[in-house]
Amino acid sequence: MTRRRLLPFMMVCSALLAACGRPDAAAGGTSAAVDTAAPLDPERAVRRLVTLFGSRMQAVSLLAPDSLAASRLQEAYGTLVTPDLLSDWMARPATAPGRRVSSPWPDRIEVKSVTPAGVDEYVVTGALVYASSASGESAARAAARPVRLRVRRSGDGGWRISMYEQPPPATDAS
DSSP: OHHHHHHHHHHHHHHHHHHHHOTTTTTTOOOOOSTTOOOSOHHHHHHHHHHHHHHHGGGOBTTSOHHHHHHHHHHHHTTTBOHHHHHHHHHOGGGSOSBOSSSSEEEEEEEEEEEEOSTTEEEEEEEEEEEEOSTTOOOEEEEEEEEEEEEEEOTTSOEEEEEEEOOOOOOOOO
16 A cells, blocks of 8 residues: 555656756757857857856956956856966956946847857857946946957867957047
């Protein structure tokens, strides 16, 4: 009699364990780290990487002393950019993307296009959107500036940003 009650319980537990074990199996994806995920569609993976990178920019205060800024760069971008690019930014934090003033701050990157640039390499164009808040209101879009990134597949099969360009703001020549 105990076995009769135990069997349905074991079946439910088995089903739950199977469902929890590989959440991506039903979607046909691959199991990988969030920062360097490489789904079957490379363009989707590249867009996801750039979006994640843009969302982390506000956490990198470039107002801090260089040593503190360098450690923030490592924490925020270490798994998203190539080691060479990260080394360059850590050596010269003022050249890195991040929060330069208290307001407005970089909020996100809106991807406009993802274009193949060779085998396992893409050029991404978009806009870095800045947000600000006035008098305690919620964050609102303050400005947007064009950005261009180069993304390539790394040795571990994930994607990494290998180049980031943001042209200087246009000056008014009146």
